[in-house]
Amino acid sequence: MWLMAQSNVAVKNIAEKLAETGFFDFKLLVSLDFHFDWHEHLYHKIERNVIRSDDFSTLGRRLGGCKIILCTLAMLCHPNLGTSGVLQLAPIHTVILDEASQIEVGDYLPLLSKFGRQLRKLVFIGDDKQLAPFGQDDIGNLRSVFELDHLQTNVVFLDTQYRMPTPLGDFLSQHVYDDQLLSVHAIPARKSCRFVDIHHGRERKLGNSWVNTEEVQAVIHIARKYAAAGKSYRIITPYDAQRSTIERSLKEASIPWEDKCFNVDSFQGNEADHIILSVVRSDKVGFLRNLRRSNVMLSRCKRSMMICTNRHFLEGVASETLLGKLADEWTTAGQEWLNWRDILASRF
Known part of the structure; x- marks a missing residue:
């Protein structure tokens, strides 16, 4: 075979x-x-x-x-x-x-x-x-x-997913799979997916790609805590310039970097217990306009996901994207956003 x-x-x-x-x-x-x-x-x-x-x-x-x-x-x-x-x-x-x-x-x-x-x-x-x-x-x-x-x-059609916490699986079922996808998972809590407001973060063009240095700093702080705790995690981002910047920053910070950071396209078929997501964009929707890529991006975690992004961006021009709808549903359900102070104090 x-x-x-x-x-x-x-x-x-x-x-x-x-x-x-x-x-x-x-x-x-x-x-x-x-x-x-x-x-x-x-x-x-x-x-x-x-x-x-x-x-x-x-x-x-x-x-x-x-x-x-x-x-x-x-x-x-x-x-x-x-x-x-x-x-x-x-x-x-x-x-x-x-x-x-x-x-x-x-x-x-x-x-x-x-x-x-x-x-x-x-x-x-x-x-x-x-x-x-x-x-x-x-x-x-x-x-x-x-x-x-x-x-x-x-x-x-394989109609049952076992990877993601139930709330995330149910969200994707509703918005991507016409309510046909069932979720079987031991984690039922919405806090398995948290949003981090990097409100000073700004997208910046780098060659043919994009970076957001403020998000890089937040990702490094989260990764350092995960590494110290011995957690199995991966970092994903839509843009290769951001991926290479994060990978270089991990190495400079003496945090394990090999096989840790990926762009979204290269991570389809992959999964990890904990996912750290760097959205990058803060002005234009860009990558988030693509439903299929956004679905890949949001469906990689087995236990938790930390999404580093700009809240004003997701509640504004990106509100109709899959990620914007996820943020709105979580906020409406009472899930509070984290901020930079929470990250620095390791309150996550």
């Missing part, structure tokens, strides 16, 4: 989920460039299962009877794969594609053209309320398999 996704990070996430359940009878194929040059630290937990593309000549021997292969969709085109012997030892009969809502249907052509005659089953797993195929904002006719009308009769 072959388990695939479009991105290396998504495939890595599948491998880690398997490892967390105690299942290690799999091999993960990864390109040398991605593993060594950029992201080697991401694979520490599953290093013994990883086979890099420069080692594909030993793949047949190292497979050792393993029948579960993980890789990206693009890996099927790697020139060394065909000569490695793996396609004879583990034929591509059954393929499960994760995060399939992000994959444009044309990207399946290499898989179908090279292995179509031997394929017996294709399973597509995804959420068409989350990230769309890359470029759909600019090229409107890009589609995933979930957006093809003739395939709708074969779609099975």
Whole structure:
């Protein structure tokens, strides 16, 4: 069986989920460039299962009877794969594609053209309320398999979420999933999601991206407390300039920084007990206009989420965004905003 996704990070996430359940009878194929040059630290937990593309000549021997292969969709085109012997030892009969809502249907052509005659089953797993195929904002006719009308009769909707605290799951069910998503979770309290008013925070253009230095400072304070308490947390933000600024600031503050800070697009499929969110924008709506990306951003936490933003912004120009509606619902229900003094005094 072959388990695939479009991105290396998504495939890595599948491998880690398997490892967390105690299942290690799999091999993960990864390109040398991605593993060594950029992201080697991401694979520490599953290093013994990883086979890099420069080692594909030993793949047949190292497979050792393993029948579960993980890789990206693009890996099927790697020139060394065909000569490695793996396609004879583990034929591509059954393929499960994760995060399939992000994959444009044309990207399946290499898989179908090279292995179509031997394929017996294709399973597509995804959420068409989350990230769309890359470029759909600019090229409107890009589609995933979930957006093809003739395939709708074969779609099975998984109607129960177990990740998020109940209030957050119920909110997203109402505003994104037409009240069809049920929540089963041990945390029923709204205080599992808190808003922090960084009222002096201002968005600033940096290259083609955006930063908000006041939010960076708040995030660092929260991260320092979480790290000292030994909490499992991740930091996400819509803008890569903000992500790199936060990551650099964590390192300078001697706070664990590797595999901690992500932009929203790279964090789909990921989760953490505690999420720290830096919204960045304080003037223009920008990223928040996109419902699918906002849904990804707000659905990553397992226990709690701290949202660093500007209250005036969310109650003003951003009030009709998904995040603005969340803030309004929480405030209406009596959930108080935190402020800078609360953060400095660790009252959270």
